[in-house]
Amino acid sequence: MMIMEKSSDIAILKAMGADDSVIERIFAIEGTLIGVAGIALGITAGVAVTHQLGWVQRQIERITGIDTLPASVYQISTLPADVDPMQVVVIAGIALILSLGATLLPSRRGARLDPAEALRYE
Amino acid sequence: MSSELLRVEGLAKSFPTGEGTIEVLRGIDLRIGEGERLAILGESGVGKSTLLHVLGTLDHPTAGRVWFRGEDVFEKPAPELARFRNAQLGFVFQFHHLLPEFDAIENVMLPGLIGGLSFAQLRERAAAILHEVELSHRMTHKVGKLSGGERQRVAVARALLLDPPLLLADEPTGNLDPRTAETVENLLLEMNRTRGTALVVATHSGRLAEKLGTAVTLVGAGSRTGASLAVDPAA
Ligand SMILES: Nc1ncnc2c1ncn2[C@@H]1O[C@H](COP(=O)(O)OP(=O)(O)O)[C@@H](O)[C@H]1O
Numbered sequence: 001m002m003i004m005e006k007s008s009d010i011a012i013l014k015a016m017g018a019d020d021s022v023i024e025r026i027f028a029i030e031g032t033l034i035g036v037a038g039i040a041l042g043i044t045a046g047v048a049v050t051h052q053l054g055w056v057q058r059q060i061e062r063i064t065g066i067d068t069l070p071a072s073v074y075q076i077s078t079l080p081a082d083v084d085p086m087q088v089v090v091i092a093g094i095a096l097i098l099s100l101g102a103t104l105l106p107s108r109r110g111a112r113l114d115p116a117e118a119l120r121y122e
Numbered sequence: 123m124s125s126e127l128l129r130v131e132g133l134a135k136s137f138p139t140g141e142g143t144i145e146v147l148r149g150i151d152l153r154i155g156e157g158e159r160l161a162i163l164g165e166s167g168v169g170k171s172t173l174l175h176v177l178g179t180l181d182h183p184t185a186g187r188v189w190f191r192g193e194d195v196f197e198k199p200a201p202e203l204a205r206f207r208n209a210q211l212g213f214v215f216q217f218h219h220l221l222p223e224f225d226a227i228e229n230v231m232l233p234g235l236i237g238g239l240s241f242a243q244l245r246e247r248a249a250a251i252l253h254e255v256e257l258s259h260r261m262t263h264k265v266g267k268l269s270g271g272e273r274q275r276v277a278v279a280r281a282l283l284l285d286p287p288l289l290l291a292d293e294p295t296g297n298l299d300p301r302t303a304e305t306v307e308n309l310l311l312e313m314n315r316t317r318g319t320a321l322v323v324a325t326h327s328g329r330l331a332e333k334l335g336t337a338v339t340l341v342g343a344g345s346r347t348g349a350s351l352a353v354d355p356a357a
């Protein structure tokens with residue numbers, strides 16, 4: 001996606017003498033950075049929400065006026081929440097591998113783009 | 123006549139498509155000396171961009187050869203061709219093709235960064251060139267904030283950063299109002315005069331071709347197989 005939108009940038013970089021390998025590296029780095037930033041953001045948000053689950057539950061009850069865990073039905077009145085560091089690491093690792101996979105192939109394809117062809121379409 | 127910079131012999135270019143081959147260029151012969159100017163004149167769709175792309179090694183010809191300072195450019199393997207473009211050619215396109223995420227000076231520095239020059243040295247050099255194109259006051263503006271004419275002057279500065287002997291410009295003023303077009307044309311001519319950069323400009327404007335002084339006219343291309351194409355060198 002990102003790389004398709006960038007086809008005219010790739011063409012001009014090639015016109016300026018950027019080798020395919022340089023362009024591939026630019027996109028691979030950019031994609032990886034986006035992936036890493038996304039994962040960091042996701043983990044931060046996930047851990048924060050888990051820690052504050054009681055607060056989140058109270059806000060939902062306050063706004064909607066619904067008792068989410070009525071004592072008449074459930075034995076518990078708050079959701080149990082626990083952050084397992086190992087689980088966080090495994091999930092981050094899988095996400096990183098997926099984002100790399102989603103980056104490297106398109107980067108290679110983007111680098112091979114025909115500059116003359118890309119410059120035809122304005 | 124000055125010593126030879128670029129020579130083209132028997133150049134042809136056709137594109138295979140679903141419905142047969144489109145022959146765009148055939149039998150093109152050209153010669154450009156160091157520091158000379160040449161207009162590639164012709165109507166829209168006649169093959170000016172195609173020719174410029176081949177001269178700039180962005181596309182390979184179907185037949186024929188291109189020599190640059192005596193070297194057959196298409197003999198070079200791809201990485202060497204990339205280095206050749208970096209050091210010997212400058213490009214200016216109709217749509218400026220600046221990178222929007224960067225400011226003016228960073229765009230101008232790009233060919234040097236690709237060429238592996240040091241950042242500090244490049245910044246100085248880029249600032250000097252932006253001064254030459256009278257954009258010192260716009261150096262750290264994002265290119266999106268610049269006017270069309272200013273962007274095209276940034277593109278000219280970028281093309282000339284590494285002082286290439288040849289500048290290829292494809293309809294460099296085709297997207298500008300007449301007044302602004304005139305200032306960009308004059309800038310190109312001035313760079314040719316002061317720096318000795320040879321100038322090849324693809325244009326449909328007879329007026330611009332006249333200003334450049336020498337023109338070849340492309341005719342009759344852009345049609346299916348069998349189209350004939352002539353080049354008329356005109357003074
Ligand atoms: N990659 C391509 N595949 C098929 N046809 C092409 C390709 N590139 C250019 N053409 C055709 O070649 C002709 C010349 O195009 P172009 O060089 O862009 O002309 P000009 O720049 O003079 O307007 C047009 O008919 C165009 O459609």
Ligand SMILES: [Mg+2]
Binds near residue numbers: 170171172292293
């Ligand atoms: Mg064109």
